[in-house]
Amino acid sequence: MKRLTNLAIKYKIYPACMFVISILLAITVVVQNISIAEVLNAVLLDTKEDLWTLLLFILVVLLARATFNTLNQMIGNRMSTKVKQHLRRQLILKQSKEPIGVQMNTLTENIDGIVPFFNSYLPQVFKSMMIPVFIIIAMCFIHLNTALIMIVTAPFIPLFYIIFGLKTRDESKDKMTYLNEFSQQFLNKVKGLITLKLFNRTEQTERALYEESTTFRDLTMRILKSAFLSGLMLEFISMLGIGLVALEAGLGLILFDSIDFKTAAIAIILAPEFYNAIKDLGQSFHTGKQSEGSSDVVFELLDSQEEVDKRVPNFNSQQNALIKVKQVSYKYDSAPFNALSEINLDIHKGEQIALIGESGAGKSTLAQLIVQRYIPNSGTVTYNQPNLSIGFLSQSPYIFNASIRDNITMFQSIDEVEVLKVLEAVGMKDKVLSLKHGLDTWIGEGGEMLSGGQMRRIELSRVLVAQPDVLVFDEPATGLDVQTENIIQDVISQQFNSTTILIIAHRAHTIKNANRRVYLENGQLKSLDQLAINENIKGGEVT
Structure with missing residues (x-):
């Protein structure tokens, strides 16, 4: 709760606005109910007051109350949006060892689960502080006994919702932790669906997923049970407090004749406002604990x-090589040994370098x-120009949930003729134009x-449109049919014949156009110029 509050303080303008608006809201609540009592008193006792003026005043106050209430909620929504963006940016800009399923669930479900604290709980906190305080202050001048009853009974409401809220917090944490685990398990099973079918494990997997989802349902129902029980207790205490106020006002008006009708009406009308404000905080407190x-x-x-280290690329205008790798070593956090050790490599403009070696040799690294x-x-990796643009064609291309145009242009404004030209180069123009929306x-x-x-x-079209200074092809032919592989090879040779290219590949014909071949073995770099490449090719595979 402390860290959530610190997040709210980070955007202090929003809590400050909530505080001011809640004060204005509390004043309108008190004025509205006193005005209603004035109208009832004028109607029942046939006083000479101008009813139409009173009714018009009440209408204005009601509109003001609705406006302040809406503004308070809007500020909460705005702050929750800011907090969500801040937290998601932090998660995205940080590296994690957690499985991807856990990370994705945290980015979506868990951060969405924090939102009610800012758009529901905090606005209600300010309202529930200001409205009861102003009602008690008003009742101290109007009817002291009613104010005393409110002061004595009010603490029981927060006492109960604190007890239930703490229980809800623990149960909500258990639910979200289990949801993270379930998300990763589900993702793993989906990834291995074909393997599960081949080994006839689909039925067992279905049963396991059903049991896991049932456990999550039970955890959710425990939270709902606490919410319903909490709501019942809050309603009971609120009704008890309102009943005591009504009893005291009724006895004072009818039996003891110690107060007039107007005072009794004000007490009875303001009592529900007082207890409802605190009760609503109780319900929001439950949400806040979730x-x-x-x-x-x-x-x-x-x-x-x-x-993530977000430092700018190293730049050295004095070096001759376009890219210079000098005494570079790299080790993954979870690995016992270096993935690469003391690598030295100069890449000059226009070179096409094939990076080859066995799996795990460190090529992709x-x-x-x-x-x-x-x-x-x-060690260091330096460029000889400050704004070197680099294109990357991966083994697993990322396709955005957007149009073909946006996926190729990366949401930039590029002439349609240029887009169709690159689609034709990769053999996709006819396919795209045959689609309903092109x-x-x-x-x-x-x-x-x-x-x-x-x-x-x-993805290759995306690279063609960008026309980068350096291109990295990571296993460009992996998993492709012969036709697609030939298209990609032709595009590389025709469209990027003067571009600096680094190709990672196993197949010999994939790297046949390279003018320099570099061999990696156990994280050490060797030049194939020294190893007679023809003697290291077996069955079309570079060994």
């Missing part, structure tokens, strides 16, 4: 992560270091389905 349970999961993940996505543990066809989740080869060609 948010606290979600926040524990989010903050635990944030605290366990390391922030070296590529990530060259494009400076990874930071070496020792370039504006939605692909990705919920859109037009593309094959793996088509997605790879969409």
